Amino acid sequence: MGEAGTSRRMRADAERSVARILDAAETVLAQDPAASLERVADVAGLTRATVHRRFASRKALLDALAERLTRRYLLGLTQARVDTAPPLVALYRVTEIVFELKLSHRFAIQLTEAITPEVRNGLGTLFARLHEAGVITASDPAWCRRVYLALLHEVHDLPADAPALADSDATDEDARRVDLQIRTVLGALNAPPAQ
Structure with missing residues (x-):
């Protein structure tokens, strides 16, 4: 095997090690945020x-x-097609994806550094499109994003038997959380202007 083959194998080993470390860190830090690197x-x-x-x-x-x-997050925004899908459909899909991420990345989801300008812009695009389509009346995408993200945390932390989750026709708990998130966000951002 040549030098290039050895180098590729070493890079692949390093990538696998990094993935194992990140997976382990996610598990360990979700249980104990102060856990050591050891x-x-x-x-x-x-x-x-x-x-x-x-x-x-x-x-x-x-x-x-x-x-x-x-x-x-960026892959989720792409999968939800926030630029091209009907905006309400994209909102549902983004919300499903984020709840999936909250389950699999219980520790990392708390890291505010993960909400980069690109992620904020993607959500901003979605809320601007929701406003243009008349789904919401709130016109400031930054405010809409803040409301959405704050509610995500609250809905995620609800106990499974919370009365708010019982108001949904959805059959599984994740779908009830998505439904509550969407209904609450739309209600908060679709209020008619004060007279």
């Missing part, structure tokens, strides 16, 4: 030296978790 290494099944070689500090690890989540 604990992350144990759960990843790697040596401390490997984790420290990939992430020189806890901040570097947290930055990598935020970057990984940012990429998933």
Whole structure:
């Protein structure tokens, strides 16, 4: 095997190690936000030296978790077709995707660094399109985004037996959360102007 083949294999090994570390960090930090890099290494099944070689500090690890989540947010915005799908359909799809991410990334979802300007712009585009389509009356996409994100957190944290979730016709809990999120956001952003 030539030098190029060895280099590719080493890069692939490094990428797998980084993925294992990030997966382990997500699990460990969701349970204990103050957990050490050594604990992350144990759960990843790697040596401390490997984790420290990939992430020189806890901040570097947290930055990598935020970057990984940012990429998933951006993929979700693309999958929801916020630029082209009917805006209400895109809103439902984005909301489904974000709730899926909240379940699989319980720790990283709290990292405000993951809400980058690109993510904010994608949500802004969606809310601008909802306004243009007459679905909402609120015209400031930044305000709409803030309301949406604040409600996401609250709806996500509701206990499964919360009365607010019982108001939905949806059969599964995730769908009831999506339904509550959409109904509440539309209600908050669609109020007629004060007289």
